[in-house]
Amino acid sequence: MTLHVETPLVESRTLSLSSGRSVWLKLDALQPPGSFKMRGIGHACETYRARGARRFVSSSGGNAGLAVAYAGRLLSVSVTVVVPQTTTARAVELLRQEHAEVVVHGASWQEANELAQSLVGASDAFIHPFDDPLLWQGHATMIDEVARFGLKPDAVVLSVGGGGLLCGVMEGLDRHGWGQVPVLAVETQGAASFNAAMKAGHPVELEAITSIATSLGAKRVCERAVQWSRESPIQSVLVSDTSALDACERFLADHRILVEPACGASLALAYEKAPELEPFSTILVVVCGGATATIDQIRQWSAKFR
Numbered sequence: 145m146t147l148h149v150e151t152p153l154v155e156s157r158t159l160s161l162s163s164g165r166s167v168w169l170k171l172d173a174l175q176p177p178g179s180f181k182m183r184g185i186g187h188a189c190e191t192y193r194a195r196g197a198r199r200f201v202s203s204s205g206g207n208a209g210l211a212v213a214y215a216g217r218l219l220s221v222s223v224t225v226v227v228p229q230t231t232t233a234r235a236v237e238l239l240r241q242e243h244a245e246v247v248v249h250g251a252s253w254q255e256a257n258e259l260a261q262s263l264v265g266a267s268d269a270f271i272h273p274f275d276d277p278l279l280w281q282g283h284a285t286m287i288d289e290v291a292r293f294g295l296k297p298d299a300v301v302l303s304v305g306g307g308g309l310l311c312g313v314m315e316g317l318d319r320h321g322w323g324q325v326p327v328l329a330v331e332t333q334g335a336a337s338f339n340a341a342m343k344a345g346h347p348v349e350l351e352a353i354t355s356i357a358t359s360l361g362a363k364r365v366c367e368r369a370v371q372w373s374r375e376s377p378i379q380s381v382l383v384s385d386t387s388a389l390d391a392c393e394r395f396l397a398d399h400r401i402l403v404e405p406a407c408g409a410s411l412a413l414a415y416e417k418a419p420e421l422e423p424f425s426t427i428l429v430v431v432c433g434g435a436t437a438t439i440d441q442i443r444q445w446s447a448k449f450r
């Protein structure tokens with residue numbers, strides 16, 4: 145038994161037609177807490193509980209915090225999530241719905257995270273949102289499912305925040321002997337920490353995140369993500385917030401699934417027939433999901449950018 149579910153893998157007729165190639169979707173938006181994060185965080189939480197953890201602590205008001213809260217409820221382990229004052233009422237409500245203790249503290253994530261770290265006692269486990277090998281192991285199961293299905297893509301498209309999803313997908317590709325399959329690592333222009341790391345050759349800290357794709361808003365990617373980019377054919381691709389938002393709107397119409405702009409960024413490549421897709425005929429897009437943006441919010445952002 146795992147805490148995550150096996151998700152559908154479907155060929156998208158609309159995206160295949162609009163991009164002129166076969167586009168397959170790994171629908172991780174359908175994980176119960178709304179994103180792929182359940183895979184890695186579920187695996188990490190199970191492991192930490194087996195090692196004796198009595199409480200899980202997180203400082204994410206986004207999909208990572210939701211996945212920790214969900215895992216804690218299923219495992220009967222108490223969860224404390226410290227979030228900054230900027231966190232939306234909806235995110236706080238979703239966390240409370242999972243019976244997590246929510247502590248609202250500080251003007252920014254840095255301050256919330258500091259308090260969270262100070263709360264971690266000897267019998268608690270802090271659950272990092274992206275930089276933990278246990279998370280990568282869990283995320284890799286998504287590629288196991290693709291392999292079991294019998295589909296070998298000739299490129300994978302995914303979104304990058306702190307690089308946890310990238311590390312997991314690379315681990316999965318690697319263990320199926322698919323390590324040379326090209327990966328397009330997508331970020332929005334105002335959250336391009338992986339792009340900056342690729343240019344510098346090591347993780348660098350961005351001064352600020354200016355994108356509305358908050359789930360991609362890690363100022364610095366994990367070291368392992370940059371290591372993978374030295375060993376494997378990973379290409380960094382940037383899209384605008386407007387493209388990501390348009391993709392969310394179109395994906396909702398086409399597949400009846402609402403995703404965050406963080407996920408729309410990857411879908412935008414197929415919707416906009418990006419030149420980066422040109423060499424490939426069978427493309428796997430990781431539909432990473434995201435539960436924190438409402439359709440009203442997405443439309444408000446879209447209207448603002450027009």
Ligand SMILES: *Cc1c(COP(=O)(O)O)cnc(C)c1O
Pocket residue numbers: 179181207208273274303304305306307308309310359360362404406407432433434435
């Ligand atoms: C966390 C998240 C990402 C980015 O994942 P990283 O592991 O931080 O790179 C992308 N999309 C969604 C919806 C997320 O929740």
